[in-house]
Amino acid sequence: MSIETLIEQATIPPESGFVPSNPFDADSFDEAVMSTYARFPLALERGAGCRVWDTQGREYLDFVAGIATCTLGHAHPAMVEAVTRQISKLHHVSNLYYIPEQGELAQWLIQHSCADRVFFCNSGAEANEAAIKLARKYAHTVLDIEKPIIITANASFHGRTLATITATAQPKYQKYFDPLVPGFHYVPYNDINAVEEAISELDEGDYRVAAILIEPLQGEGGVRPGDVAYFQKLREICDETGILLIFDEVQVGMGRSGKLWGYEHLGVEPDIFTSAKGLGGGIPIGAMMSKKFCDVFQPGEHASTFGGNPFVCGVALSVCQTLERENLLQNVEARGEQLRSGLRAIAAKYPNYISEVRGWGLINGMELQADVALTAPEIVKAAIDRGLLLVPAGPKVVRFVPPLIITEKEVDMALQAVEQAIATITA
Known part of the structure; x- marks a missing residue:
């Protein structure tokens, strides 16, 4: 139809x-x-x-x-068919077992991005939570940082959980929810001098900057695209220091920018990046993706009951394939x-x-x-x-x-x- x-x-x-x-x-x-x-x-x-x-x-x-x-709008035939097929076949099992649809979706994402590994969850906030946790474990186990700090940008938006509203450098989202999660520091967006100063000032004693979490284009912050020179310098700084570069692609990713991923506009690749929103075309799903070198999670350290179940992955895969097939x-x-x-x-x-x-x-x-x-x-x-x-x-x-x-x-x-x-x- x-x-x-x-x-x-x-x-x-x-x-x-x-x-x-x-x-x-x-x-x-x-x-x-x-x-x-x-x-x-x-x-x-x-x-x-x-x-x-x-x-x-x-x-x-x-x-x-x-x-x-809603990547494909409403009631798109590809999604209608995928929803009908998958709900009639198998809609949920535990991640204690292999889920073929999850593997297929992960492989599609890896083939169409700079990622080597994928973790599935239910939303953008959860994907960013996973990225924060992964960065903190990497800081402790690889970088030997006792008290890791993550730099984020003013006017950013990363979610509504306690960690992600702390990462979100907008006081209106944080009011009445203190005490906030420690370990975050804010800098102006597109200001490389502020980043360099923060790294220098924060590296004291047990504290060190472990990661920079940033949007390629700020969505809730007023639809503000990132500067190419700024992001390329961020990549250089992270390469020189071992700091992880994390991109929040929850709103700008999955083709919305005119490219599959926002980072393609900037000429750099992140170490970790997140997706949600358009990934499922309206079906709740989130994904945290990383390069192989920083995939330090072990069994039991992070999980999601509903994340990556057969239903959402089957539908999300149809969205990905339709995006590609229909150019x-x-x-x-x-x-x-x-x-x-x-x-x-x-x-x-x-x-x-x-x-x-x-x-x-x-x-x-x-x-x-x-x-x-x-x-x-x-x-x-x-x-x-x-x-x-x-x-x-x-x-x-x-x-x-x-x-x-x-x-x-x-x-x-x-x-x-x-x-x-x-x-x-x-x-």
Whole structure:
């Protein structure tokens, strides 16, 4: 079944008089579900391709994609087939046994990256936790560091566990959750002098820098790409000192940047890197990948009950193979150029409100002027009214992360909706 057929079947025409069989009750939802999200007043119930529909039958163009997660959009035939096949065959067994689907997925990732080993888990935060643990063990057992320190960047985002919110150098994510996990130090992003100074200052007594954990492009931090010269110098420093270079590719990896991995934009290879989000196309999975030399885990030192089970690996493998088979990286590059060009044209019309458009492939940000009252959530809300779903990346950046199957026509539709939204707000 094609995406076009799926969209046709999912669409309910206005004249149908559609009424949900069970009308959505937001009050009942809020009574039962913890308020960990400030939700937009929208309840989505189905999707096809790059479109989703709410419980009232209204259609939206999805430029959120589960926050850079739905690689193949919604109800993609390859995923539907893989889910059906795998759930009918075997969905979960323990990692106490060999899992063929896990091995196949790991081999695909190794063949298509600089990695030699893969550990599977359930999310980006867990993948980053695994990377932190691996770096700490490597520091103790190989580098002979008594108190290892990991350097991370200001405005980064690495997850919501205690270790990863500590690694996340944004106080708003850390408030009320202290005491935080020791062993992290923050530096400005894209500032090599700050890294060199930190390494020099932190190497005292039992303390030494063991690893640098960094995003090739900062997602939650405002869609800020890394500087090539900065990352190449980081690689040189790590090669000279034995410090591990760890890349958080949770949001930017799996083709979203126009290349399979963000590090390919920077001309360097990490020692360890993480993936999640787009890896499973919306099915929860995370992966921590490393070079062979730093794979120091032994049985029992790290694990995940659900990580790498047959179901998630079978579906994730179908996502990987579809990405390759349908040459989606070429589409990502073309649609990304189209999107940035269109957004820059809009920015030129509203220079008093928009300061910059930046990004790679299909992860792009439109930054608003700091000295105007207009905020990213305001634009997101106005876009919803025009049938377009967007997501903020902080108070002043609107993020555009559609499925990688987005079409030229759909990008034009999104650009039109964005311009209309801004025109209405600024009128």
